[in-house]
Each structure stands twice: as C-alpha cells, then as structure tokens.
Amino acid sequence: VIAMAASLNVKSAVSSGTLAIFGGIIPVLLAFAVFYLLLKAFKTS
Amino acid sequence: MQELIKVIDKNGLIVAFLLVGLLTWLTDLFSKKILKSRIPGSALAIFLALVLGYLGGVVGKGENGLADLGLFKGLGTLGGGMFRDYAIVATALGASFLLIRKSGLLGLISLVLGIGVFFFAGVGMAWAWGYRDAVSLCTIGAGACTYIVGPVTGGALGASSEVIALSIGTGVVKTIAVTILTPILAPKIGLNNPGAAMAFGGIMGTSSGVAAGLAATDPKLVPYGTVTATFYTGLGCLVCPSLLYLLLDTFF
Numbered sequence: 001v002i003a004m005a006a007s008l009n010v011k012s013a014v015s016s017g018t019l020a021i022f023g024g025i026i027p028v029l030l031a032f033a034v035f036y037l038l039l040k041a042f043k044t045s
Numbered sequence: 046m047q048e049l050i051k052v053i054d055k056n057g058l059i060v061a062f063l064l065v066g067l068l069t070w071l072t073d074l075f076s077k078k079i080l081k082s083r084i085p086g087s088a089l090a091i092f093l094a095l096v097l098g099y100l101g102g103v104v105g106k107g108e109n110g111l112a113d114l115g116l117f118k119g120l121g122t123l124g125g126g127m128f129r130d131y132a133i134v135a136t137a138l139g140a141s142f143l144l145i146r147k148s149g150l151l152g153l154i155s156l157v158l159g160i161g162v163f164f165f166a167g168v169g170m171a172w173a174w175g176y177r178d179a180v181s182l183c184t185i186g187a188g189a190c191t192y193i194v195g196p197v198t199g200g201a202l203g204a205s206s207e208v209i210a211l212s213i214g215t216g217v218v219k220t221i222a223v224t225i226l227t228p229i230l231a232p233k234i235g236l237n238n239p240g241a242a243m244a245f246g247g248i249m250g251t252s253s254g255v256a257a258g259l260a261a262t263d264p265k266l267v268p269y270g271t272v273t274a275t276f277y278t279g280l281g282c283l284v285c286p287s288l289l290y291l292l293l294d295t296f297f
Contacts, residue, residue: 019174019185020211024218027166027189028226028249034162035155035248036234039241042151 050116057119065123068093082260085253088220091192095214108206151240152273155247160281163189163250164289167215179290179297181208186293187285188212189219191251194281201286220254227258236262239269246270250277 053060072093073086098110105113112121122128167189168182176182184204188195188211195212198204204212227245231237236245236259246255246269255274259266 017214019170020214021218023167023170023185023189023215025222026170027163028219028222030166031159031162031248032226032230032234034158035236035245038151038155038158038244038248039235042244043235 053116057117058122059119061117061119061123064117064120065094082257084221084224085257087253088217088224091213091217095210095217098210149240149243152243152247155244156273156277156280159248159250159277160190160284162248163219164281164285168293176208177297179293180204182297183285183290183293184208184212185215186289187281188215190216190281190285191278192216192220193278194285197282198285198290202290216251220251223249223251223254224257224261227255228261231262236266239266242266242269243273246273247277250274250281252278 069086069090072089076082076084076086076089101111101113101117102108105111107113109121111117112119112124164186167186170189171182171185176185180199180202181204183202184195184199185208187198192213193216195216196209199209199212227236227249235241242259245259246252249255249258249270252271252274255270256267259270
C-alpha cells in the first residue's frame with residue numbers, strides 16, 4: 001500500500017483533502033452509533 | 046558515488062523494497078517508543094508515504110509521486126499492477142470462513158453492517174464533494190472501509206490515481222479516528238467483553254486501528270477484535286469491486 005501511495009498522483013488528491021478528513025471521521029462516528037445499537041439489540045433479544 | 050548511483054539505478058525494485066521496509070520499521074519504532082502505540086505504525090507509515098508521494102510529485106513535476114524521481118523509479122513497479130494483484134489475492138485469503146464461524150451470528154451481522162455503513166457513508170461523502178461516476182464513488186466508498194480496500198478496489202476498477210490516493214487518505218484518517226475514539230467511547234458503548242470486541246472489530250474493520258484502540262481500552266480484548274477485523278478487509282476486497290460496484294453502477 002505504501003508503494004502504491006508512492007506511485008500515485010498525491011499532488012492532485014491533496015486539493016480534495018477535506019473529503020479525506022470528513023470521509024474518514026463521519027463514517028466512524030456513525031459506526032460507533034451502529035455498534036451501540038447492535039449491542040443493545042442483541043442484549044434485549 | 047557514480048558507482049552507487051549505477052547500482053541503485055540497476056536495482057530499482059530492491060531499493061523500493063528497502064525504502065518501504067525502512068519507512069515501515071522506523072514508523073513502527075516511533076509508534077511504539079514515542080507514541081506508546083496510541084497511533085498505529087502502519088497509519089504513520091502510510092501518511093508519510095503520502096507526504097513523500099506529494100513531495101515526489103512537486104519535485105519531479107510528474108504524476109507518479111516518488112516514482113517520478115530516477116532514484117526511486119522502482120516504487121513504480123512495487124506499486125504497479127503486478128504487485129497490486131498479488132496484494133489483492135493475499136488480502137482476500139484473509140476472508141477465511143473458519144474465522145467467521147468463531148465470531149458467531151453477532152460477528153457476521155457486524156461485518157455486513159460495518160462494510161455497509163462505511164461504504165455507503167463514504168459514497169455519500171464523495172457524492173457531496175461532486176463525484177458522480179460509479180468508479181470514483183465506489184473507490185472512495187471502499188477507502189472509507191479501509192486504506193487497503195480502497196486502492197484494491199480502485200485498481201480493479203481502473204480509477205484515476207488521484208481518486209485512489211484520496212481513498213487511501215480517507216482510510217488513514219479512519220484508522221486514526223478509530224484509534225483515538227475507541228478508548229474514549231468504550232465505557233459508554235459497552236465495549237468491555239470478548240463478544241462486544243468481536244462485533245466491534247467487524248463493524249470498524251481497520252485491523253491496525255481496532256488493535257491499537259482496543260489495546261488502549263483493554264489489552265485482553267485485542268485478539269477478539271482483530272479476528273473479525275482481519276476478515277473485514279478480505280471481505281471488503283471481495284465485495285467492493287464486485288457486488289457493491291454493480292449496485293452503484295445501476296444508479297450512476
């Protein structure tokens with residue numbers, strides 16, 4: 001993966017850096033909520 | 046000096062392996078000794094690789110990152126199609142059904158939910174940022190799953206190198222977010238037993254992030270979380286460029 005990164009056009013990707021930040025954080029927060037609900041559902045069933 | 050440059054020039058691939066090995070070793074050491082494993086060494090290594098790729102693009106004035114510089118041209122081979130396909134096969138082998146049997150129904154549901162949540166949230170974010178073609182949307186969605194699934198999917202679908210780099214960046218941010226947020230949120234969400242750790246690994250997916258996050262929460266939970274997290278990456282590599290891409294292709 002590191003090697004792949006080194007052969008990529010990172011320069012142009014940096015312009016969309018905010019997408020990487022929000023795309024990395026928001027789904028994680030959603031996943032924590034889903035995990036909490038899943039555990040709750042399994043405990044009550 | 047001339048002789049050294051000649052040797053490096055003739056052994057580009059070996060130099061590339063050496064460079065990647067050195068970077069991985071140093072970041073791992075830095076993570077363990079300085080950061081007390083709070084941020085995984087692999088996430089640091091990939092972040093640094095992206096920085097180096099960026100600098101390579103600026104200095105070399107090309108579109109292939111460090112591979113644009115003569116000394117590091119071997120990185121182009123190491124990161125090229127042949128090794129990429131090898132990585133896909135090796136990663137997909139992680140999708141062992143023996144492992145999923147160990148994690149039970151909760152593990153299975155968490156895996157399906159985990160890939161679904163990250164993939165579609167990633168697709169939604171990419172759409173909001175103006176991407177409209179199925180290949181780019183699928184690659185960025187896969188990158189939101191993990192920084193391995195993203196480039197594997199992008200490579201398989203023929204996505205542009207810019208989109209693949211973006212998917213890796215998204216995956217790296219995800220790993221760091223999981224590592225930092227896990228010990229903070231664990232007491233509030235019931236992450237305190239092996240069963241919950243297996244479900245957590247299945248939902249979050251990123252092996253390094255889950256391992257580091259659980260190690261900071263309760264080191265005894267690490268093996269349980271990583272069982273399903275390993276499976277997640279293999280499953281993601283199988284379904285993102287196939288089933289999920291076909292699904293997106295019908296809408297975009």
